Amino acid sequence: MKEIVVISGKGGCGKTSVTAGLAYVGSPDIVIGDADVDAADMHLLMAPENTNAEDFYSGKLAVVEQKQCVLCRKCISHCYFDAIAINDGRLEINPLDCEGCGLCTHICPTNALRMETQKAGVLYVSTSRTGAPMVHAKLDIGADNSGKLVTKVRNTSRAIAEQKGKSIILTDGPPGIGCPVIAALSGASLVLIVTEPTTAGYHDMLRVHDLVKKMNVQMALVLNKAGLNADFEQKIHEFAKNHDIIDLGELPYDPIFSKSISEGLTIPEMDNEDLKQRFNSIWKDLMALSQ
Amino acid sequence: MRKKIAIASGKGGTGKTSVSVNLAAQLSDTLNPDSQHVALVDLDVEEPNSLLFFKDAERFYHDDESRPVPVWDEKACTLCNKCSQVCEFNAIAFLGTKVLVFPDLCHSCHACSVLCPEDALPMQEKRMGELSYYKPTQSNLSLSEYRLDIGQPSAVPLISSAIKRINQIPGDNQIFLLDAPPGTSCPMMEIVKSSDFVLLVTEPTPFGLHDLQLAVETVEKIDRPMAVVLNKAGSGADHLIDNFCELEGIPIIARIPQSRKVAEAYSRGELVYKINDEFHEIYKSFSEDLVNMLKTLDLE
Numbered sequence: 382m383k384e385i386v387v388i389s390g391k392g393g394c395g396k397t398s399v400t401a402g403l404a405y406v407g408s409p410d411i412v413i414g415d416a417d418v419d420a421a422d423m424h425l426l427m428a429p430e431n432t433n434a435e436d437f438y439s440g441k442l443a444v445v446e447q448k449q450c451v452l453c454r455k456c457i458s459h460c461y462f463d464a465i466a467i468n469d470g471r472l473e474i475n476p477l478d479c480e481g482c483g484l485c486t487h488i489c490p491t492n493a494l495r496m497e498t499q500k501a502g503v504l505y506v507s508t509s510r511t512g513a514p515m516v517h518a519k520l521d522i523g524a525d526n527s528g529k530l531v532t533k534v535r536n537t538s539r540a541i542a543e544q545k546g547k548s549i550i551l552t553d554g555p556p557g558i559g560c561p562v563i564a565a566l567s568g569a570s571l572v573l574i575v576t577e578p579t580t581a582g583y584h585d586m587l588r589v590h591d592l593v594k595k596m597n598v599q600m601a602l603v604l605n606k607a608g609l610n611a612d613f614e615q616k617i618h619e620f621a622k623n624h625d626i627i628d629l630g631e632l633p634y635d636p637i638f639s640k641s642i643s644e645g646l647t648i649p650e651m652d653n654e655d656l657k658q659r660f661n662s663i664w665k666d667l668m669a670l671s672q
Numbered sequence: 673m674r675k676k677i678a679i680a681s682g683k684g685g686t687g688k689t690s691v692s693v694n695l696a697a698q699l700s701d702t703l704n705p706d707s708q709h710v711a712l713v714d715l716d717v718e719e720p721n722s723l724l725f726f727k728d729a730e731r732f733y734h735d736d737e738s739r740p741v742p743v744w745d746e747k748a749c750t751l752c753n754k755c756s757q758v759c760e761f762n763a764i765a766f767l768g769t770k771v772l773v774f775p776d777l778c779h780s781c782h783a784c785s786v787l788c789p790e791d792a793l794p795m796q797e798k799r800m801g802e803l804s805y806y807k808p809t810q811s812n813l814s815l816s817e818y819r820l821d822i823g824q825p826s827a828v829p830l831i832s833s834a835i836k837r838i839n840q841i842p843g844d845n846q847i848f849l850l851d852a853p854p855g856t857s858c859p860m861m862e863i864v865k866s867s868d869f870v871l872l873v874t875e876p877t878p879f880g881l882h883d884l885q886l887a888v889e890t891v892e893k894i895d896r897p898m899a900v901v902l903n904k905a906g907s908g909a910d911h912l913i914d915n916f917c918e919l920e921g922i923p924i925i926a927r928i929p930q931s932r933k934v935a936e937a938y939s940r941g942e943l944v945y946k947i948n949d950e951f952h953e954i955y956k957s958f959s960e961d962l963v964n965m966l967k968t969l970d971l972e
Binding site for chain 1: 683
């Protein structure tokens with residue numbers, strides 16, 4: 382079983398459009414994972430059905446037992462996240478500031494504080510409208526631990542791929558280079574970087590490349606929005622060539638991308654032969670690389 | 673007036689950075705006669721890009737940013753294993769004869785260090801990124817950038833450190849524009865929490881709408897006033913955003929039309945607010961409306 386994770390560093394390079402297009406083309410062999418858990422959009426194109434939802438618990442928050450609290454302020458002076466305060470004679474914990482470290486519960490002389498596990502989101506297992514199983518998630522507003530939810534999406538995708546005999550997991554990754562991305566990359570078979578020929582797209586691709594290199598995963602690249610800036614297009618292709626990144630070619634800067642999103646369709650479903658062929662050929666190349 | 677304005681978006685690539693840099697430059701032009709200073713702070717620490725739009729900016733200050741993590745003092749340790757038991761983040765492993773600290777998993781909460789009966793886990797500063805202050809030559813604004821080291825898992829400690837520094841900058845006539853990371857989780861919240869006002873940049877597609885809804889929910893939870901910037905207007909389904917904002921009672925403070933010319937200028941790292949009269953007018957009235965909104969905040 383192989384897992385292809387699609388990332389971009391910079392948001393808005395077309396990561397989800399590319400992933401959804403490839404998921405459409407490769408549908409019979411794959412499980413689709415959406416690991417962009419704090420702004421998951423894949424479901425808007427793949428219209429998943431028969432959804433099984435499961436609450437995701439992770440991380441803890443401190444809770445006060447008012448009766449036991451003597452307002453000694455010891456917890457307030459020890460909290461490094463300034464999450465505790467006294468309001469109207471009551472000890473209050475701001476759940477948005479509480480890091481869940483538990484230090485206050487250990488130092489409280491009257492045992493007035495305890496930790497409670499929090500619901501951090503929901504994990505969904507569904508069938509996409511193309512028939513491929515799909516695993517996606519929604520992080521609760523203000524919840525921590527998006528990295529752990531990403532790991533949960535990936536582990537569930539793997540279990541379902543095994544169960545249904547699918548050879549490929551195609552995962553839409555989160556933007557950036559931090560914790561959720563690291564969680565999305567560890568142990569992946571292949572990373573597909575979607576980039577764009579802009580100064581910001583190029584700069585972010587360099588940072589994401591450094592991260593993937595550290596994690597020792599094979600990289601391939603698709604240059605989206607081609608036609609916008611010839612200099613950066615050349616720079617990106619050269620960078621790929623010189624850094625052992627498999628260059629899978631270009632997709633054009635074209636209003637068809639936002640049009641397809643508005644219609645709830647993937648790019649290969651739009652009326653454009655050239656783009657259909659490009660998605661087919663990118664998928665074929667990815668399959669050859671995953672062998 | 674002293675205000676911090678978060679510029680955020682649920683979805684990446686809606687034009688958050690583009691709006692930040694152009695608005696900052698225009699706001700600085702608009703407000704300069706009132707001796708009101710504008711500072712653009714790039715807090716998209718995983719992928720900071722604002723500087724790319726001020727190519728001639730001169731760096732006048734640079735420093736490491738660090739955070740405290742525990743370091744094991746083998747001599748003082750009695751191998752009681754309390755540290756690994758209290759750590760909620762699995763950042764400490766007790767191996768029977770020694771204690772291993774994983775700094776990447778550490779949240780700098782100090783629990784192990786405070787609770788160790790032998791003081792065998794003193795906290796020591798460890799680098800997580802860097803900060804740079806710049807002075808662009810073509811504008812009166814100042815620019816600071818916070819950049820997370822590659823491989824560092826969490827953006828939040830760097831962002832909190834940046835916000836502490838901003839709060840220490842003196843002066844009543846300061847407007848800080850904080851370019852936030854995409855998404856709605858901890859890094860974005862950390863910035864919204866410390867702001868007086870939030871601008872949410874979106875695009876007129878179902879993706880834009882979906883992620884805007886999440887961003888609005890987050891800002892409402894933290895209870896901050898907000899306005900929406902509709903970028904790439906006319907490229908898709910503007911009514912999606914219009915309807916949602918009307919329903920929620922959120923003002924659309926600016927509409928920036930989709931334009932290939934602007935996309936090309938952006939790709940080269942050029943400020944677009946002066947490329948033609950139409951965009952200049954849009955950013956001018958955007959700046960004026962923003963200042964007026966900020967003034968009403970003080971009246972309330």
